[in-house]
Amino acid sequence: MSSQDRTNSRRRTRTKVLALAATGALLLTGCSEQAQRGxxxxxxxxxxxxxxxxxxxxxxxxxxxxxxxxxxxxxxxxxxxxxxRRKNDTGYPRxxxxxxxxxxxxxxxxxxxxxxxxxxxxxxxxxxxxHVDSPLVVDVRAKQWAWDFNYSYEGQEKYFAGKQAHLTGESGVEEDLPTLYLPVDVPVEFQLNSRDVIHSFWIPAFLQKLDMFPGRTNYIHLTPQVEGTFQGKCTELCGEYHSEMLFNVEVVSESEFTDYLQTLPDGHLGEEYDKKPAEVARQSTADEGE
Ligand SMILES: [Cu+2]
CATH class of the missing domain: 1.10.287 (Helix Hairpins)
Structure with missing residues (x-):
């Protein structure tokens, strides 16, 4: 065997080993639970x-x-x-x-x-x-940069007003995030509204998201089936604190949900917060400049 042949055969072996390793890695990841979920x-x-x-x-x-x-x-x-093209080929192929x-x-x-x-x-x-007639309706009001949740359930009207991200003082504090409560196995209708600019409502674990436009309502109907804590976020670039426009989702038993509703004030937050967040934002920026 000449030295050239030896180099070639070594190269071939190396390629084979690499190909095998790559296939093995691919197969291993292919079996993982994550891969099965795509x-x-x-x-x-x-x-x-x-x-x-x-x-x-x-x-x-x-x-x-x-x-x-x-x-x-x-x-x-x-x-x-x-x-x-072979060695002895001439001209164009057919x-x-x-x-x-x-x-x-x-x-x-x-x-x-x-x-x-x-x-x-x-x-x-x-x-x-x-469209599904749902016993629970949550009117979600997006604002720069937080969320308000209006719950209509069994004749009760309750609301939760989220602290705006630019007013909380610290960024990304989990306790400051608004929490959306949902009862397990109860169909819910989300009415998605925005007070100022275009936002987007996304709960990644639910695999559904929808844009929120000022002056127009979008709807999501679904039934949460697993109790637990999930994360939600705005997924439309909506200004300076967009990345902090987060919320938590708690899917709880129906009795826990009714108990939670009792802790909320009566009423419904509509358009009345219009433009207010933007004014406050300018004010707080001016304070910082002093
Ligand atoms: Cu947003």
Whole structure:
């Protein structure tokens, strides 16, 4: 064996080992629980009555995309290798044009793929967006930079007013964050409103989010199915303290929820806080300058 051959065979072994390690790593991550969820932020499949369905749509779309991707890459590599230019080849290879069956094939297949994805996405979206008469209505009022929650439940009107992030003095203090309470297994209607600029309501573990526009109400209907503490956030860049526009979500038993409601004042916060947060913000900036 010449030294050149030895170098080549060593190189081949190294490539094989690397390929094996990469495949192994891929397989290992493929088995993890996170991978099975498609790295979605819901730890439980059934956090709400929608999360399972949304997770399936996401994961199955990934599997389909990966399968199609692998097939396409394999075909490309096969063409490159099998039809490469050989040593004795001269001139151009045989040219193909106006091959009707081929053209129908590569128009039809992608069309079918898009239609299939559309069908499943549309199905899921219809189910998720379906209006449900809910015993609990939470009118969420976003403001720069906090949240107010108005609860309408069993004839009671209660509200919680969140401290605005720029007024709390310290940033990111968990106790200062507004908390949204929800009873487990009770359908809830969120009425999403904004008082000032565009915000967006997102509870990552619920896999649903929706924009909040001034002068227009958006709706989310869902049923929390697992008790626990979750995090919520504004997911639309809405100004200086956007990153602190956070809230907690407590999904509790129905009796705990009714007890909690009793601790809240009666009433409903509507548009009356309009523009107030922005004025206060300017004032506090002016104080700092002195
Ligand atoms: Cu916001």
């Amino acid at each position: 790295w979605l932020p819901n730890e439980d499949r059934d956090n709400t009555n929608h999360t399972g369905m949304l997770q399936d749509l996401w994961v199955n779309s990934w599997i389909a995309a990966l399968a199609i991707g692998l097939l396409t890459w394999a075909l490309i590599i096969w063409c490159i290798v099998a039809y490469r 040219q193909l044009s106006y091959n009707l069956p081929l053209e129908i094939f590569y128009t039809g297949v992608p069309l079918m793929l898009v239609l299939t994805l559309f069908f499943f996405s549309d199905n899921t979206q219809r189910t998720v967006n379906e």
